Amino acid sequence: xxxxxxxxxxxxxxxxVGIFFGRLCKEEIVVWSGRLKWISIISFVxxxxxxxxxxxxxxxxxxxxxxxxxxxxTIVWRSKSFLRKKK
Numbered sequence: 001x002x003x004x005x006x007x008x009x010x011x012x013x014x015x016x017v018g019i020f021f022g023r024l025c026k027e028e029i030v031v032w033s034g035r036l037k038w039i040s041i042i043s044f045v046x047x048x049x050x051x052x053x054x055x056x057x058x059x060x061x062x063x064x065x066x067x068x069x070x071x072x073x074t075i076v077w078r079s080k081s082f083l084r085k086k087k
Contacts, residue, residue, distance in 0.1 A: 007063045014067045018074025029079040036072040043068045 022029060029036070047065040050058050 010063055011066045014070030015074050018071040022075045022078035033076050033079055036076050040069045040072045
Protein backbone atom coordinates (compact mmCIF):
# COMPACT_ATOMS: atom_id res chain seq x y z
CA UNK A 1 0.00 0.00 0.00
CA UNK A 2 2.80 2.41 0.90
CA UNK A 3 4.64 1.58 -2.32
CA UNK A 4 1.58 2.39 -4.45
CA UNK A 5 1.07 5.67 -2.62
CA UNK A 6 4.72 6.51 -3.24
CA UNK A 7 4.27 5.79 -6.94
CA UNK A 8 1.24 8.09 -7.04
CA UNK A 9 3.21 10.85 -5.30
CA UNK A 10 6.05 10.46 -7.81
CA UNK A 11 3.66 10.77 -10.76
CA UNK A 12 1.89 13.78 -9.23
CA UNK A 13 5.24 15.48 -8.58
CA UNK A 14 5.48 15.79 -12.36
CA UNK A 15 3.07 18.73 -12.19
CA UNK A 16 5.13 21.06 -9.96
CA VAL A 17 8.34 20.00 -11.71
CA GLY A 18 6.73 20.81 -15.06
CA ILE A 19 5.61 24.20 -13.78
CA PHE A 20 9.12 24.87 -12.48
CA PHE A 21 10.72 23.90 -15.80
CA GLY A 22 8.10 25.94 -17.64
CA ARG A 23 9.04 29.06 -15.72
CA LEU A 24 12.74 28.33 -15.94
CA CYS A 25 13.03 28.17 -19.72
CA LYS A 26 10.08 29.87 -21.39
CA GLU A 27 11.74 30.70 -24.70
CA GLU A 28 13.09 27.19 -25.30
CA ILE A 29 9.71 25.61 -24.69
CA VAL A 30 8.15 27.55 -27.56
CA VAL A 31 10.57 25.77 -29.89
CA TRP A 32 10.37 22.40 -28.12
CA SER A 33 6.60 22.11 -27.54
CA GLY A 34 6.08 19.78 -30.50
CA ARG A 35 9.01 17.62 -29.45
CA LEU A 36 7.70 17.43 -25.90
CA LYS A 37 4.36 16.17 -27.22
CA TRP A 38 6.16 13.51 -29.26
CA ILE A 39 8.22 12.47 -26.24
CA SER A 40 4.95 12.09 -24.29
CA ILE A 41 3.39 9.96 -27.02
CA ILE A 42 6.47 7.75 -27.32
CA SER A 43 6.64 7.38 -23.53
CA PHE A 44 2.99 6.34 -23.50
CA VAL A 45 3.56 3.69 -26.17
CA UNK A 46 6.67 2.38 -24.41
CA UNK A 47 4.73 2.33 -21.13
CA UNK A 48 2.02 0.16 -22.67
CA UNK A 49 4.62 -2.19 -24.13
CA UNK A 50 6.49 -2.43 -20.81
CA UNK A 51 3.24 -3.01 -18.92
CA UNK A 52 2.67 -6.26 -20.82
CA UNK A 53 6.25 -7.48 -20.43
CA UNK A 54 7.19 -9.76 -17.62
CA UNK A 55 10.22 -8.52 -15.70
CA UNK A 56 10.86 -7.49 -12.14
CA UNK A 57 11.04 -3.69 -12.51
CA UNK A 58 8.16 -3.11 -14.87
CA UNK A 59 6.04 -1.02 -12.43
CA UNK A 60 8.85 1.46 -11.58
CA UNK A 61 9.60 1.85 -15.29
CA UNK A 62 5.93 2.57 -16.04
CA UNK A 63 5.78 5.06 -13.16
CA UNK A 64 8.89 6.80 -14.48
CA UNK A 65 7.36 7.02 -17.96
CA UNK A 66 4.14 8.42 -16.46
CA UNK A 67 6.21 11.04 -14.65
CA UNK A 68 7.80 12.03 -17.97
CA UNK A 69 4.36 12.23 -19.62
CA UNK A 70 2.84 14.37 -16.85
CA UNK A 71 5.92 16.58 -16.74
CA UNK A 72 6.01 17.17 -20.50
CA UNK A 73 2.29 17.80 -20.82
CA THR A 74 2.41 20.27 -17.91
CA ILE A 75 5.25 22.13 -19.59
CA VAL A 76 3.33 22.31 -22.89
CA TRP A 77 0.12 23.38 -21.14
CA ARG A 78 1.91 26.12 -19.18
CA SER A 79 3.71 27.35 -22.28
CA LYS A 80 0.38 27.86 -24.03
CA SER A 81 -0.90 29.92 -21.13
CA PHE A 82 2.37 31.88 -21.21
CA LEU A 83 1.89 32.63 -24.90
CA ARG A 84 -1.69 33.85 -24.28
CA LYS A 85 -0.49 36.24 -21.57
CA LYS A 86 2.33 37.54 -23.76
CA LYS A 87 -0.01 38.66 -26.59
